[in-house]
């Protein structure tokens with residue numbers, strides 16, 4: 021998916037199942053009415069709206085893909101950038117996907133700590149940026165089979181980083197579902 025010189029562990033994640041429901045056209049491109057509908061769906065979803073509508077299509081696809089194995093799968097969303105956004109975007113959504121599909125809900129086993137300040141150094145220059153801290157309940161994930169969900173995938177790094185973090189706790193990542201895949205023309 022992304023450039024050549026990357027962590028082989030990330031490449032391993034990208035070689036697994038990755039499914040996106042819609043193509044997302046960034047704002048720098050002119051969109052037709054259908055592409056606008058998809059943009060609005062993704063923006064609404066990010067704002068915590070239309071989560072039940074999206075949960076239906078995601079749950080259906082999970083059952084189609086995994087069949088009788090579905091009930092052993094832990095469904096886990098890549099957290100949004102702050103706890104507030106994460107709850108708004110994913111709490112009801114995860115509940116509904118798991119209620120409809122029968123997957124195990126990881127939502128309450130991950131927490132996001134407020135956007136902390138972190139110092140980054142590059143070429144001798146220091147910059148201060150917001151960094152997200154994700155806390156995993158390690159014992160919950162050990163030995164599980166996880167399906168990851170994220171609202172958008174662009175270059176795939178957020179997904180791969182998150183998948184590797186879960187596997188470091190003894191989970192096995194089956195793959196990822198994404199509401200939108202950014203089209204890079």
Ligand SMILES: O=P(O)(O)OC[C@H]1O[C@@H](O)[C@H](O)[C@@H]1O
Pocket residue numbers: 098170171172173174175176177178179
């Ligand atoms: O890491 P890549 O795939 O480039 O970007 C995807 C991230 O960018 C955000 O919009 C999404 O919520 C996702 O977490």
